[in-house]
Amino acid sequence: MLKINLLPVRQLKRMAKARKEIALGICIFIVLLAILAAVGFRQVQKISSLHNKQQQLTAEKASYDATLRKIEKLKKAKQELARKAEVIDKLRADASLTVRLIDEVANRIDNKRMWLTSMQQQGSSLKLSGVALDNQTIAQFMDKLKESPFVTGVTLSSSSLKVISGKSLKSYQLACSVAYPVAEKQENPRVQ
Template sequence: LRQESPLTVRILDEVANRLDNQRMWLTRLEQQGSNLTLTGMALDNQTVAQFMDNLAASEFVTDVALGDSSLTVISGRNLKRFTLNCAVAYPKEEQEEGAIAQTQEKSTNN
Protein backbone atom coordinates (compact mmCIF):
# COMPACT_ATOMS: atom_id res chain seq x y z
CA LEU A 1 0.00 0.00 0.00
CA ARG A 2 2.78 2.43 0.87
CA GLN A 3 4.45 1.74 -2.44
CA GLU A 4 1.23 2.64 -4.30
CA SER A 5 0.50 5.70 -2.12
CA PRO A 6 2.32 8.29 -4.28
CA LEU A 7 0.52 6.95 -7.36
CA THR A 8 -2.84 7.15 -5.58
CA VAL A 9 -2.21 10.80 -4.71
CA ARG A 10 -1.32 11.55 -8.32
CA ILE A 11 -4.44 9.73 -9.57
CA LEU A 12 -6.69 11.69 -7.20
CA ASP A 13 -5.12 14.91 -8.47
CA GLU A 14 -5.58 13.87 -12.11
CA VAL A 15 -9.23 12.94 -11.58
CA ALA A 16 -9.98 16.18 -9.72
CA ASN A 17 -8.32 18.33 -12.38
CA ARG A 18 -10.11 16.59 -15.27
CA LEU A 19 -13.59 16.58 -13.74
CA ASP A 20 -16.11 19.26 -14.81
CA ASN A 21 -17.51 19.96 -11.34
CA GLN A 22 -20.21 22.21 -12.80
CA ARG A 23 -21.69 19.33 -14.81
CA MET A 24 -20.84 16.16 -12.89
CA TRP A 25 -19.74 14.69 -9.58
CA LEU A 26 -18.28 11.44 -8.34
CA THR A 27 -20.05 9.26 -5.80
CA ARG A 28 -17.34 6.60 -5.58
CA LEU A 29 -13.69 6.16 -6.47
CA GLU A 30 -12.03 2.80 -5.91
CA GLN A 31 -8.48 1.77 -6.72
CA GLN A 32 -7.38 -1.84 -6.45
CA GLY A 33 -3.83 -2.22 -7.66
CA SER A 34 -3.71 -0.85 -11.18
CA ASN A 35 -7.51 -0.90 -11.62
CA LEU A 36 -9.51 2.28 -11.02
CA THR A 37 -13.31 2.43 -10.91
CA LEU A 38 -15.13 5.76 -10.89
CA THR A 39 -18.87 6.03 -10.26
CA GLY A 40 -20.78 9.28 -10.51
CA MET A 41 -23.58 11.42 -11.85
CA ALA A 42 -23.56 13.77 -14.84
CA LEU A 43 -25.98 16.12 -16.53
CA ASP A 44 -25.74 14.27 -19.85
CA ASN A 45 -23.88 11.75 -22.00
CA GLN A 46 -21.67 14.46 -23.52
CA THR A 47 -20.30 15.33 -20.10
CA VAL A 48 -19.43 11.69 -19.40
CA ALA A 49 -17.79 11.34 -22.83
CA GLN A 50 -15.72 14.50 -22.31
CA PHE A 51 -14.59 13.27 -18.88
CA MET A 52 -13.54 9.96 -20.45
CA ASP A 53 -11.51 11.85 -23.07
CA ASN A 54 -9.95 14.05 -20.38
CA LEU A 55 -8.95 11.00 -18.32
CA ALA A 56 -7.54 9.22 -21.37
CA ALA A 57 -5.32 12.26 -22.01
CA SER A 58 -3.66 11.76 -18.61
CA GLU A 59 -0.25 10.12 -18.59
CA PHE A 60 -1.32 8.18 -15.47
CA VAL A 61 -4.61 6.74 -16.80
CA THR A 62 -5.13 4.28 -19.67
CA ASP A 63 -7.83 2.02 -21.06
CA VAL A 64 -10.75 4.24 -20.03
CA ALA A 65 -14.01 2.35 -20.65
CA LEU A 66 -17.64 2.96 -19.82
CA GLY A 67 -18.73 0.14 -17.55
CA ASP A 68 -22.33 1.20 -17.03
CA SER A 69 -24.62 4.12 -17.78
CA SER A 70 -28.24 4.65 -16.83
CA LEU A 71 -30.79 7.41 -16.56
CA THR A 72 -31.91 8.38 -13.08
CA VAL A 73 -34.15 11.14 -11.75
CA ILE A 74 -32.97 13.22 -8.79
CA SER A 75 -35.07 16.14 -7.54
CA GLY A 76 -37.12 15.98 -10.73
CA ARG A 77 -34.06 16.24 -12.98
CA ASN A 78 -32.91 13.58 -15.45
CA LEU A 79 -29.28 12.68 -14.76
CA LYS A 80 -26.83 10.09 -16.05
CA ARG A 81 -25.44 7.64 -13.53
CA PHE A 82 -22.17 6.18 -14.84
CA THR A 83 -19.34 3.84 -13.97
CA LEU A 84 -15.94 4.10 -15.64
CA ASN A 85 -13.23 1.46 -15.49
CA CYS A 86 -9.62 2.25 -16.28
CA ALA A 87 -6.04 1.29 -15.58
CA VAL A 88 -3.56 3.46 -13.70
CA ALA A 89 0.23 3.46 -13.64
CA TYR A 90 3.17 5.77 -13.52
CA PRO A 91 4.25 7.02 -16.95
CA LYS A 92 6.93 4.82 -18.48
CA GLU A 93 9.66 7.44 -17.95
CA GLU A 94 8.91 7.61 -14.21
CA GLN A 95 8.86 3.80 -13.95
CA GLU A 96 12.32 3.68 -15.52
CA GLU A 97 13.63 6.45 -13.24
CA GLY A 98 12.24 4.59 -10.20
CA ALA A 99 13.92 1.36 -11.27
CA ILE A 100 17.26 3.15 -11.69
CA ALA A 101 16.92 4.78 -8.25
CA GLN A 102 16.13 1.42 -6.63
CA THR A 103 19.14 -0.19 -8.31
CA GLN A 104 21.41 2.64 -7.12
CA GLU A 105 19.97 2.40 -3.59
CA LYS A 106 20.63 -1.35 -3.46
CA SER A 107 24.22 -0.93 -4.65
CA THR A 108 24.97 1.71 -1.98
CA ASN A 109 23.46 -0.48 0.75
CA ASN A 110 25.66 -3.46 -0.15
Protein backbone atom coordinates in the same frame (compact mmCIF):
# COMPACT_ATOMS: atom_id res chain seq x y z
CA MET B 1 103.73 -95.00 4.62
CA LEU B 2 100.39 -94.43 3.79
CA LYS B 3 97.94 -92.60 5.83
CA ILE B 4 94.34 -93.41 5.59
CA ASN B 5 91.93 -90.83 6.77
CA LEU B 6 88.94 -92.56 8.10
CA LEU B 7 87.05 -89.43 8.99
CA PRO B 8 84.11 -88.67 6.75
CA VAL B 9 85.45 -85.43 5.36
CA ARG B 10 82.91 -85.13 2.68
CA GLN B 11 80.08 -85.55 5.11
CA LEU B 12 81.64 -83.06 7.46
CA LYS B 13 82.00 -80.54 4.65
CA ARG B 14 78.41 -81.11 3.63
CA MET B 15 77.23 -80.71 7.19
CA ALA B 16 79.25 -77.53 7.63
CA LYS B 17 77.86 -76.20 4.40
CA ALA B 18 74.34 -77.13 5.50
CA ARG B 19 74.88 -75.37 8.86
CA LYS B 20 76.05 -72.23 7.09
CA GLU B 21 73.01 -72.33 4.81
CA ILE B 22 70.66 -72.85 7.76
CA ALA B 23 72.34 -70.01 9.68
CA LEU B 24 72.12 -67.80 6.59
CA GLY B 25 68.44 -68.73 6.14
CA ILE B 26 67.71 -67.96 9.80
CA CYS B 27 69.54 -64.62 9.48
CA ILE B 28 67.59 -63.75 6.33
CA PHE B 29 64.36 -64.80 8.08
CA ILE B 30 65.20 -62.63 11.12
CA VAL B 31 66.09 -59.66 8.89
CA LEU B 32 62.86 -60.20 6.93
CA LEU B 33 60.85 -60.32 10.18
CA ALA B 34 62.58 -57.14 11.37
CA ILE B 35 61.75 -55.40 8.09
CA LEU B 36 58.13 -56.58 8.27
CA ALA B 37 57.90 -55.47 11.90
CA ALA B 38 59.29 -52.04 11.00
CA VAL B 39 56.88 -51.69 8.06
CA GLY B 40 53.97 -52.86 10.23
CA PHE B 41 54.93 -50.44 13.00
CA ARG B 42 55.14 -47.62 10.46
CA GLN B 43 51.73 -48.56 9.04
CA VAL B 44 50.22 -48.57 12.54
CA GLN B 45 51.69 -45.11 13.12
CA LYS B 46 50.27 -43.88 9.80
CA ILE B 47 46.85 -45.35 10.59
CA SER B 48 46.92 -43.74 14.04
CA SER B 49 48.00 -40.42 12.53
CA LEU B 50 45.30 -40.58 9.85
CA HIS B 51 42.69 -41.53 12.45
CA ASN B 52 43.69 -38.54 14.60
CA LYS B 53 43.60 -36.27 11.56
CA GLN B 54 40.16 -37.63 10.63
CA GLN B 55 38.87 -36.87 14.13
CA GLN B 56 40.39 -33.39 13.96
CA LEU B 57 38.82 -32.74 10.54
CA THR B 58 35.47 -34.07 11.75
CA ALA B 59 35.57 -31.69 14.72
CA GLU B 60 36.59 -28.82 12.44
CA LYS B 61 33.77 -29.70 10.04
CA ALA B 62 31.31 -29.70 12.94
CA SER B 63 32.44 -26.19 13.90
CA TYR B 64 32.02 -25.11 10.27
CA ASP B 65 28.56 -26.69 10.16
CA ALA B 66 27.43 -24.33 12.90
CA THR B 67 28.86 -21.41 10.93
CA LEU B 68 27.15 -22.64 7.76
CA ARG B 69 23.83 -22.86 9.59
CA LYS B 70 24.30 -19.27 10.77
CA ILE B 71 25.12 -18.19 7.21
CA GLU B 72 21.99 -19.94 5.89
CA LYS B 73 19.89 -18.25 8.59
CA LEU B 74 21.40 -14.89 7.65
CA LYS B 75 20.72 -15.53 3.95
CA LYS B 76 17.09 -16.36 4.72
CA ALA B 77 16.80 -13.28 6.93
CA LYS B 78 18.34 -11.16 4.16
CA GLN B 79 15.87 -12.56 1.62
CA GLU B 80 13.00 -11.89 4.01
CA LEU B 81 14.20 -8.32 4.58
CA ALA B 82 14.58 -7.79 0.83
CA ARG B 83 11.04 -9.10 0.31
CA LYS B 84 9.72 -6.79 3.05
CA ALA B 85 11.60 -3.82 1.58
CA GLU B 86 10.11 -4.63 -1.81
CA VAL B 87 6.62 -4.74 -0.29
CA ILE B 88 7.24 -1.42 1.47
CA ASP B 89 8.49 0.15 -1.78
CA LYS B 90 5.43 -1.17 -3.60
CA LEU B 91 3.12 0.20 -0.90
CA ARG B 92 4.83 3.59 -1.09
CA ALA B 93 4.56 3.58 -4.87
CA ASP B 94 0.89 2.56 -4.70
CA ALA B 95 0.17 5.28 -2.13
CA SER B 96 1.91 7.84 -4.30
CA LEU B 97 0.00 6.56 -7.33
CA THR B 98 -3.31 6.87 -5.48
CA VAL B 99 -2.56 10.48 -4.56
CA ARG B 100 -1.65 11.28 -8.16
CA LEU B 101 -4.78 9.54 -9.45
CA ILE B 102 -7.00 11.59 -7.17
CA ASP B 103 -5.22 14.71 -8.41
CA GLU B 104 -5.61 13.64 -12.07
CA VAL B 105 -9.32 12.89 -11.65
CA ALA B 106 -9.91 16.14 -9.75
CA ASN B 107 -8.12 18.18 -12.44
CA ARG B 108 -9.97 16.51 -15.33
CA ILE B 109 -13.53 16.46 -13.96
CA ASP B 110 -15.94 19.25 -14.93
CA ASN B 111 -17.28 19.96 -11.44
CA LYS B 112 -20.08 22.19 -12.76
CA ARG B 113 -21.56 19.46 -14.97
CA MET B 114 -20.70 16.23 -13.11
CA TRP B 115 -19.59 14.82 -9.78
CA LEU B 116 -18.18 11.58 -8.42
CA THR B 117 -20.03 9.37 -5.97
CA SER B 118 -17.27 6.77 -5.55
CA MET B 119 -13.71 6.02 -6.58
CA GLN B 120 -12.23 2.56 -5.98
CA GLN B 121 -8.67 1.51 -6.75
CA GLN B 122 -7.58 -2.10 -6.43
CA GLY B 123 -4.08 -2.78 -7.70
CA SER B 124 -3.93 -1.51 -11.26
CA SER B 125 -7.68 -1.11 -11.78
CA LEU B 126 -9.72 1.99 -11.05
CA LYS B 127 -13.52 2.24 -10.93
CA LEU B 128 -15.26 5.59 -10.94
CA SER B 129 -18.97 6.13 -10.31
CA GLY B 130 -20.85 9.36 -10.46
CA VAL B 131 -23.60 11.50 -11.91
CA ALA B 132 -23.45 13.87 -14.90
CA LEU B 133 -25.86 16.22 -16.62
CA ASP B 134 -25.64 14.36 -19.96
CA ASN B 135 -23.78 11.74 -22.01
CA GLN B 136 -21.59 14.36 -23.69
CA THR B 137 -20.15 15.41 -20.32
CA ILE B 138 -19.33 11.77 -19.54
CA ALA B 139 -17.64 11.36 -22.96
CA GLN B 140 -15.58 14.53 -22.45
CA PHE B 141 -14.50 13.32 -19.01
CA MET B 142 -13.46 9.96 -20.50
CA ASP B 143 -11.41 11.73 -23.20
CA LYS B 144 -9.68 13.89 -20.56
CA LEU B 145 -8.90 10.79 -18.49
CA LYS B 146 -7.35 9.11 -21.54
CA GLU B 147 -4.95 12.08 -21.83
CA SER B 148 -3.60 11.36 -18.33
CA PRO B 149 -0.23 9.59 -18.27
CA PHE B 150 -1.43 7.53 -15.27
CA VAL B 151 -4.68 6.23 -16.78
CA THR B 152 -5.11 3.81 -19.69
CA GLY B 153 -7.98 1.87 -21.19
CA VAL B 154 -10.91 4.00 -20.03
CA THR B 155 -14.22 2.21 -20.66
CA LEU B 156 -17.79 3.05 -19.80
CA SER B 157 -19.14 0.13 -17.75
CA SER B 158 -22.68 1.43 -17.44
CA SER B 159 -24.76 4.52 -17.96
CA SER B 160 -28.34 4.97 -16.82
CA LEU B 161 -30.92 7.66 -16.33
CA LYS B 162 -31.36 8.73 -12.72
CA VAL B 163 -33.81 11.24 -11.32
CA ILE B 164 -32.36 13.40 -8.55
CA SER B 165 -34.40 16.27 -7.03
CA GLY B 166 -36.81 16.10 -9.94
CA LYS B 167 -34.08 16.40 -12.61
CA SER B 168 -33.11 13.67 -15.07
CA LEU B 169 -29.37 13.05 -14.77
CA LYS B 170 -27.02 10.37 -16.11
CA SER B 171 -25.53 7.93 -13.62
CA TYR B 172 -22.30 6.37 -14.91
CA GLN B 173 -19.62 3.86 -14.02
CA LEU B 174 -16.15 3.94 -15.60
CA ALA B 175 -13.41 1.32 -15.46
CA CYS B 176 -9.77 1.91 -16.35
CA SER B 177 -6.25 0.71 -15.72
CA VAL B 178 -3.72 2.76 -13.81
CA ALA B 179 0.08 2.73 -13.66
CA TYR B 180 3.06 5.01 -13.44
CA PRO B 181 4.21 6.31 -16.81
CA VAL B 182 7.25 4.40 -18.16
CA ALA B 183 9.51 7.49 -18.16
CA GLU B 184 8.69 8.25 -14.52
CA LYS B 185 9.39 4.65 -13.47
CA GLN B 186 12.85 4.88 -15.01
CA GLU B 187 13.61 8.24 -13.39
CA ASN B 188 12.36 7.24 -9.93
CA PRO B 189 12.71 3.48 -9.60
CA ARG B 190 12.32 3.78 -5.85
CA VAL B 191 9.59 6.13 -4.66
CA GLN B 192 10.39 7.68 -1.26
